Amino acid sequence: MPGITEFLTPADLERISNLQVLARTVVEGFCTGLHRSPHKGFSVEFKQHRPYVPGDEIRSLDWKVFGKTDRFYVREYEEETNLRATLLLDASGSMAYGEGPRTKLVYATRLAACLAYLMLQQQDSVGLVTFDTRLRRYIPPRARTAHLRVLIGELERTRPGGETALAKVFHDLVPRIFRRGLLIILSDCFGEVPDLLSALAHLRHAHHEIIIFQIWDRDELEFPFRTWTRFDCLEVDGRRHLVDPGHLRAAYLGALDRFRNDLKEGCSRHRIDLVPVVTDQPYAEALARYLTLRVRRV
C-alpha cells in the first residue's frame, strides 16, 4: 500500500508538518477570540486551568478551585471538533491533461491525499467521492487514522474517465451525504457555469460548506501554443480542431477570463470558496490556502 510519502516530497511534508501545528492550534481553539467552533464537542478531556479573563463564559469557571484559592480559574478541555469533510475528486477525462505524469488528476489525487492526511491528523473525519460522468465511488467520512489507508488506496486506483458532468453528480450526491459537513471539491470545473452553480447551490442548500480547489494546468491559463495545432478532446473521441493558436490566443484568454469570472462570482454569491491552483504550484500552497479558509470558517 502506498504511503503518504509517495504523494509528497520531503519538502512538502516538512511544510505540511508546520501547517499541522497551525491547524491544531485552530482546531483546539487555543487562539481565543479568533474563532469559535460552530459545533459543541462531546468528548471532553480536561487539559488545564487558566486564569479567567473578562469575556470567558461564567459556566466554564471552576468553582472548586475558586473555593480553594479564592481566584477565578477557567477549566480548559481537549476539544474534538465534529467536522465531517468529504473530498470530491473529479476524475473526468479533462483532468488527464498535463505534461507527462504531471496531469491535473495526479495533482488532484495527491492534493486530496494531503488534505485527508492533514484532516485526519486534526481528528476530522474524512470521506471521499470520486466521479466523472457519474459517481464512481463513495467512501463515507471516518475519523480514524487507519481510514487514511482506505482513502489513499482509493485515490491510487482512480483513473481519468469520461465526460465531465459536475452538475448531475452533485445533484446525485445531495441525498448520499445527508449529514452536513465540509465538501472539498477537487476539479477543473469545466462545463456550463450556470448548471454547475445550480448544483453547488443544491449542496449549499443541504447546509454543506464547500471549498473548491479548481485545478488548472499552466497551459490552460496561458495558452502558449504558437504553431498550428490540432486539439484532440480528452473526453470525447473524435472531437478535434485544427487551428492556428497564435490567432486564437487572445480570444481564448478572453473566454477563459469570462469563465473564471462567472464561476468566481457564482461561488461568491453562494459563499463557496473557490481556490484556483495550478499544477506547478507546490501542494503545500494549496494546503495553506485550505487551512486559511478553515480558520476563517471555523
Added chain:
Amino acid sequence: MTFLNAALLGGLAAVAIPVLIHLFHRSRFRVVRWGAMHLLESVLRHNRRRLRLEQLILLLVRCTIPCFLALLMARPVLTGTGDLLGHRKTSTVILLDNSYSMEAGGPARSNFHLAREAAARILEALVPGSEAAVVRMAGGVSGLLDEPTFDLERLKAELMAARAGFGSAAVPEALRFAGILLGKMHLPNRDVVLLSDFQRVSWENSEALARAKAIDELLRSPLPPALTFYHAGREIRENVCVESLETSRMILGVGQKLQVRATLVNHGETDATDLRVAFRVDGVERQVSSLPFLGAGQKGQVLFTHSFDTAGSHVIEVRAEADPLQADNACLMSLPVWNRVPVLLVTGDPNPEPLRGETDFLEIALRPYTSAGADLADLIATRVVEARAFDPALLGEARVVVLANVPQLAEAPLRALEDFVREGGGLLVFPGNRINSAWYNAAFFADGRGLLPLPLASLAGTTLQDRGTHASIVSQNYEHPALELFNDPRHGRLSDAQIWLWYRLRGETSPRPGDPGLAVLARLDSGDPFLVEKRFGEGRVIQCAIPCDADWSNLPMRPFYLPLMQQLTTYLASKVFPPRNVEVGRTLVAFLPPSEAGRRAVLTDPEGKTHELKAVPRGARAVIEYAQTRQPGLYTLEVAGGERLHFVVNTDRRESDLRQLGPAEVEGVAKALGARVVRSWEEYRKRDQERRFGQEVWPFLLVLVVGFLFAEVALEQLFARRKA
C-alpha cells in the same frame, strides 16, 4: 505597360511563398490532447468565420508584398495613363540641323528659322518638370548647353540665339550623341525630334548603314525614345556656290604674281547669268569679274591675278553675288606670303673653285637672279654650311634643309633635324661619293623610322671614266605637285638627263605596305627610284638617287635642272604648319617665338567676337590653340606686336546642293529607322497627343510595398486586439 527589367518578373512566383508557408505550417501541426475544450469550442463557435476572414486577409496582404516587390524590381512603365494622370513629363532631345543649307529661303524666313521656331514650340509645349537638350547637327555635333537641362526657358533662349551656316549635318553622329544625352536624362518618357531640311546629300544611302546602327543603339536602350523626323522648311531650287579656290603657286613670295582660280557651281535648276564675282584681298575688294552664263548643274571658273606687296599672313576671298544663301557664296583662303624662303644647304664636299663644290649648281638654281646679278629678287635665300659646321641652331631660320653629299651627322644634329621635319620642315637629301652609306642605312633610315625614305643598297651604273652607257629618268605623266610642271614639254624633259652613276635604293619596287607616306615620284629607266618622298610628322623628305652636282650625271646642265630644284624646294617649303586652312572642328594652332610665351593674343572669330588667348610654352616655342572652330569663316589672330595670322575654317561644299528628299523618300527613310514624319507644328502636336506617354511606376509600388508592410503589422495587431 512595359518593364525595364522584365526578367525580374519571375519574382512574381514569390507570391506563392506565403501560401506555401501557410500550407507547410498547416501540414506540420502538433497534436495536443486538450481538456478545456469547452473554452476552445466557444471561441471557435463565435470566431471561426471571422478568423478565417482575417487569415485570408492577412494571407492576401502577405502575398501582395512579394508580388509588388517583384513588380517594383521589374520597373514597370505604364503607358496610356500619362494623360489621365496629368504626368507627361518627358526627356526630349531636339536634333537641330544647323548646316548652311538650312539658311536657304532668305534671311528672314530661312529653313533654319522655321526649324528653330518649331524647336522652340516643342520646348514650350513640354510640361514643366520636363528636361530637354538641343543638339546642333552640323559643325561638329554638340549640345546648345553642356548637359540636358530642366531649365527650359534658358534652353529656349539659347536656341533662339543659335545660328545656322555651319557645315554638313552629321546625322549618325547626332543620333549617337542623342543616345548619350538620353543616358544622362531622368524621365521615362523620351523623345528624339530631328529637325532637318532632309537635304539629299546629308541623307545619302552611303550613310544608311551608319544611321541604322545609330538608331539601333538608340532604340536598344532600356527606355527607347520615340523618334520623330520633323521636315522643316521648303526646298529651294536656286543656288550657286563658290566651290573652291586654287592658286598657281605652292609658295608665294612678295611681288610674285599669283593666279587664283575660283570654281563656281550652279546647283540650281535654272541657268545663272551675269554673275558678279568679286576678288578680295584682306577684306578689300581688288578685282571684279563677271561670269556671263552658268548653266544649271554646270561648273564655271573665274581667274584672278594678284601680287602681294607685303610679306605675312594674307587672306583672299572670292565672292559671287548670287542667291540669298550667303554661306556658300564666298570661299576664302589664308595665304602666307614670304619675303624670303630660307634654305639651308649642308655640303659634304665644299670646294672654293667655281662649280666644283657639291652645292654650287644647286645654289645657282635656287637663286638664279642673284647669281646672275640681275635686279630681280629671288624668293629663296640660301645659306651654305659645311657638314661638320652644321649647327642645329641654324634650323630655326630655315624652312628647307638640303643635305648634299653629307658623310654623316652627329646624334644631336640628327635629332634636331628629325624634330625640324616632324614639325613641318622640308628635307632634300642628295647622296654622293663621300657619304657613309652604312650610317645612312643604320641611323638615317633606321628601319623606316628615320628620316631617309629608302635605304641605300649599292651604287649602280658605270664607272665615271666610261660614260658610254647611262640611265635616264622615265618620262611619264607626273601627278606629284612638285613634278606636275614637267608634264608640259615646254619646261623641259626630265628624260634628257644622262645619269651614269646612281645609288640603288632598296625596297624600291613599291612603297612598303602600311607606309602610305612613302611615294616614288620618278624612276630611272633601269627601274630604280630616282626621287622618293616620305612624310615625316608634319614635314616631308625627298630623297634623290644622285648627287646635285654634275659628277654622276649631266642633270645640272639640263634646262629643267633649275625649275626642278625650284619646284622640289618650294614644294618642301610649301607645307604650312600648323595649317592655316582647316576643316570645321579642327583646332587652330599658331607657333610663335618662345619669347611670346605667357603673352596674350586676341582671336576674332567669323561673327566678330573676340577671344583672348594665352600663348603657352611648348618645347622650344610658344603655342596658341583655339578649338571652338564650329563656325566656318575667317579667324584672325592678333599677336603681340600687331602681327596678324589668318585662319580659314572651311566646310564641305556638298552642302550647297540643296536638293531635298521627296516626301516618299523621307517616309521610306523614317520607316526604315522606326521614326514618324511630321511636316508642320500642327501635325507634330496632333501626333504627339495621339501618342501615349509612359510613366515609370516603381515609386508608387515602393509606397505600396511599404504600405502593405505596415498594413500587415497593423492588421495583425488589430485582429489580435479584436479577439481579445
